[in-house]
Amino acid sequence: MKISFRINQKDVSLDLDPMRRLIDVIREDLGYTGTKESCGEGECGACTILLDGFPVTSCLLNAIHAQGKQIHTAEYLAKTEKGKLLIDCFDETNAVQCGFCFPGFFVSSYHYLLNDGEPNLEKIKYALSGNICRCTGYTKIFEAILLACDRIKKQV
C-alpha cells in the first residue's frame, strides 16, 4: 500500500505493508537510526518520536498510522533552536551515560519544553514518565531539563 507522510520536514511516499511497525519504517526503510528499539512493547520510550507534534512510541504504531502525518525524530530536533539549547543542557550536566535511551528522552523533553516549559520538577517527571533509563538514576536528566527551562525563560 502506498503510504505518504512527512518526516523531518521531507515528504516521503513509500510502498509499504500497512501493518509494518513504524519503528522499522523509520530505522530500516528511511535510515533514521536515532530512533532506538529496546523493549518493543511501549514500556521504555527509547523509540519515542513526535507524530503531529505529540510524543508516541513508534514500536507500537504501524506504517498506516503515519499516513498524511508529520513525523519528527531526534535527528531533526537536534538541529532546532530549542533542541540545541536542550542538548547544551544535557551536555553541561553530564546527564548522558550509555545514551541508548537518550533520543527518546530528548523527544519527550523537547515536547515538554515546547508545550509547557515550566521549571517544575514534578511536571518534568510526569513528562518523562514514559521513558526508562537504567544508567543515570534520572537525577541529572531532571537537572538538565530544569536548566533548559530556566534558560528559555530568560530568553523571553
Next chain:
Amino acid sequence: MDFYKPSSLPDLFEIISRLEGRKYFLAGGSDINVQIKNKIITKEPVVYINHLDELRGVRDDGDQIVIGALTSYHDLISSPLLLKYIPFLSEALRYFASPPLQNMATIGGNLANGSPTADITPLLLVLNAELKMMSKSKLRIIPLNGFYTGYKQFDMKYNELIGAVIISKKATSGYRSYYRKVGSRRSLTIAKLSLAGLKKMSGEQIVEIRLAAGALNEYPRRLARIEDYLTSRIRSELDWQEIESLLSKEITPITDLRSDSEYRYQVCLNLIKQFVLD
C-alpha cells in the same frame, strides 16, 4: 492477516458486515501491536479505523457528554468539557500508562480490548456511562454495566463498533468521588487492582454509593452486593466483617506474576474502607 482501510464510516460498516469471524479494529495501536508481537493476533483480519475522525472528540450534547471512541487519553485528560463536568475523570486518567501511550491509546480501544485491568472501565462504571453501539443499519445505546459478559467477552455483534461513550453531565454532581489505581509503580504500570467510587452522604448516612473494581474479576465490575449493604446505613455502624464476607463473594482476585490474590483482596478492602470512612 487481511488489512482493510475503510474510506468512510458507511464503508466501515459495509466491510465489517461481511467479516463474520473474529477481527480486530486498529485504532491507536497500543494494544493491538502488543498482541501481534505476542502472537495473540496472527491471522485475523485487521480493520484500520484511526483515520475516521468523526469517531474522535469530546462533544457537548445537551445533558450529556459524548466521547467518540477514537478519543485519545490525552484528549480526554485535557478536554475542557470533562474538566468542567467530570474533573474526577481527567485527574484519575493522568496516570494511565505514560504520556506517549496517552497520545496513542483510545477510549474505544481500551474498552474493546476488554482487559480485566483496563484503567478507565471502573471509572466509567461508577459514572453509569453508556455505550453507543453502531452498525450498518442500527444504533443502540447500552449501559456499560452489562457490556462485559466474561473474560474478553462482550455484548457486541460482529457487525458492530463501539462508536462513543456517553456520560451524563450531572454524573458526579452531589457525589464525593474516589479513584485509586494500585500498581508496581506510578507510571507505565498495569493495575494490580483499582477501585473507583462515588458516594452521596447525608451527615453520617450513606445515601447512595457506587463502587467498581478493576483487575479483581475476569472483567471490571460494580461491587453490587457491597453497594446494597452500604446504602442508607450510618457510617459508624457498619459491620466490617459482614462487608469482608460480601467482598469475598464479589471479587475473585488471582495470583499471577504481578501480584497475589490475598494482597489484592486485602487492599481492595482497605481502599473501600478508606473511601467509605473518608
Next chain:
Amino acid sequence: MSSARKFDARPKVAGTYRFLDDYNNIEMMHGLLFYARFDHGIISKIHLPPDFNLNEFTIVHASDIPGQNLVPEPVADQPFMADKEVIHFGQIILGIAHHDKKTLKDFSEQIQVEYQKQPATTDIKQCLEDEKNCFGKEILINHNFTPKSDPGCTYLHKVYYTPHQEQAYLETQGMIAIYDDQKKSMFIQGTMQCPYFVKEAVETIMGSAIRQVIVETSEGIGGAFGGKEDFPNIIAGIAALLSYKSGKPVKIVLDRSDDIIITTKRHPARIEIESWTDRISGKIRKLTVDYRLDAGAYQTLSPVVLARGVLHSFGTYNIEEAQIRGRLFRSNTPPNGAFRGFGAPQAIFAIESHIDHIARELGIDLADIRRINLLRKGDEMPTTQIIQEDHIKECLETVISWSDYYNKKARFEEFNHTHSDKKGIGLAIGFHGGGYTGNGEKILKSEVKITIDKDELVKIYVANTDMGQGAYTTLAQIVSEALSYPLSKTIVEIPNTDKAPNSGPTVASRTIYIVGALLQNLAYKINAEIPDNNLSSYIKNHPGQFPREWKLQFQPDPDIRFDDNTYQGTAYKDYSWAACVVEIYYHCQIYQIEVKNIWNVLDIGRPVNRKIAEGQVEGGNIQAMGYALTEFFYKPGFGRMHGFTDYILPTAFDIPEINIEFINTSSPIAKGLGEIPMDYPAPAILNAAQHALGRNFYELPLTPENIFQVLKSSHNTKIAQEDN
C-alpha cells in the same frame, strides 16, 4: 577534580552515535539464537517447519563447530550450544540466519523440539536449601574461630535471601560477524565489555578453521552493568559460525524477550549468619557466614563472583573470630553472571541487615553498633589484611550529621505514633575492593598503549569499553592531565584487539583504578622522555620522531600476597568505603514503600571527573532501589519474566532526592567507583522499613505483597483494620 564534558554526549542525544543495530549492509544476514523452552531433557529430534525454503537459511548446530564447544570462562563448563542434552531453560540449540528478519522469526517460532523430559531444579529456595546441589570449589575462611559458646554473648542466627536481578541495559545484546574466506579471518563487532574474552571465545569455537580473529566494539555500547561481560562470548561464537558457514556477514541482535530469558542475571543468594555479640559492650565476638549462590546450570564465572561475595560478607567490621563458607549451587536455570557489585550487594545486604537485627536485639542504637564494631586503622580483616585508613568512620560520621539522622529518627517516630502511614530512616555502610580479586591483576598483566601522531593527536589504546560510564572521557582526562596536554587532542580509540593491547576486561571498577593508573604512569613516562616538557612544541620541532608509540604493562606490588586456597592475605589492595542514610515513606493502605531521600558519603579516593562520578552514584543508587523494592525475575509457580512489562524498573516518578558527598578527594589514587553505590542502599532501605514498621525483614525485594505477608504473619489479624 574537573568536570570535563563527555565527548559523546551530544551525538548520543541527537541519535547520530552508532549502536550495534545501527550498522547495516546489504549483504548482511540476520541471525537468531534458537533456544530450549524446557528445563532439562534429552533431545531426540528437531523438526524444522516444512513451509520454508531451507536453502535460504543457514543453520548451525553443535555438530557444526570446527573448534571446541566450550565457552572459555574461569570454569569452562558451558557449551556454546547444547548437543544432545539441554540442562536449562533458554539453552541455545541452534543458530539460524536468513536475509529477512520476519521470515527468520516465523521460521524459528515453528521449530519443534522432541525431547525426553528429565528432572529439574528451578525453584531458587529449593536449589539453595539442598546441599546435594553444591558444585564447584568451596571457599572456607577460618579466622581464629572456636566453636565454644560464650556465656556473656547474645547469639543471633538468621537467614537472608536476595533475588535475581536483571541488568536491563537498554540496548539488548548483539554481535556482527564478518568472515573473510580469502584471509581466513573473522571480524567481530559488538556491544560488549571484554573484547579479548570475545576474541578467545571465537578462537575456541572456530579452532583451526580460521587464522585470525579481530574484535572491535560498536561505537556506542548501550549499557552493560556486567551483563555484557561473558554472554557476548556465546553470541559472537555463534554469529562467527553462521558467517563462516554462510560466507556472509551475520548480525545477531537479541529481541528484548530473548535477551531477558537467556542472558545472565545477578545470582540469587541465601546467606546464613550466626553471631555472638557481647551483651554489655555490643562488640561482635564471633561470626559465621554461610554464603550460597544459585549459579544456574553451569559454573562459568560464578566462582569469581563467589570469591568476591565471600570477601565482602563480613562487612566493614572488626571481628575477632570468623568462619566464612562460600558455595555454588546448581539449578536448571540459565547461568547467572556478572552484575554491578559482583556478589558484594548480596553479602552487604545480609551483613548490614544482620547488624541491625543485633542492635535491635540488644537495644543498641543503629549507628552505635556500627561505631563499636567498625574496622579501624590497624585492625585485621578475617583475611588477615590490615586496614590502613579510617575512612569508613569518617563516611559514617559525616552521613549521620549531614543527613540529620538522629533528629529525623526522633521526628519520624513521633509522626508514626499518630499516623497510619509511616516514616522510616535507615543506615548502612559498605566497602568494595577495587580491581580483580586476589591474584587476578597479577595474572592479567594488563597492558596499555599511547601513540602520538605528527598531527599532534594523542591516541589511547585500551581494550576497555565505554558502556556509558564515561570511561573514554575519564581515561582521556587522566592522560591529558598527566601530559599537561589539551583534552581536545587526547582521544581514546574504539577498542579493537588488532590495535589495542590487552588491558583486561571492563569489570570490577578496574578501568580507572587499574587501567587509568597505568595510563597515568605511561603519560608520566612520556613526559619524562620529552625534554622541553611542552609536548606540542616538541612535536612541531621534531616531526621526524613521530608517529611514536609507548606501552606499559601492569607491575604487581611484590609486597602484596594472597593465598587462593586459604583466602588469607591481601584480597584487594585498595577498598572504596561508603555510608548511606535512606528515608522512606510507607503507604499503609497498599503496603508500599516509597524512598524519599538517599544520602551518600563515599571515599573513592580522587574522583577524576566529579559529574561523571556523581552520575555513577545516582545510577547505582537507583539500581539498588529497584533491587530492594520492585525487581525480581522469578516467582514460584509462575516462572520467569519475559520483558519490561513484567520486570519492574524504576521510572522518573520513583526517583528520590539523592545527596552525594565525596571524602578523601585529594588522594593520589582514583579507587573503584562503579560498584559501591549499588552495594549499600538496599540494606539501608530494608533497615528504614524495619524502623518504619517495627518488624524484621530478611528478604528482598520488599514488594507490597511481601511486606503484606510479613505483617500478616506477625499480626495474625487484618492489619489495615487495626491501623485504621
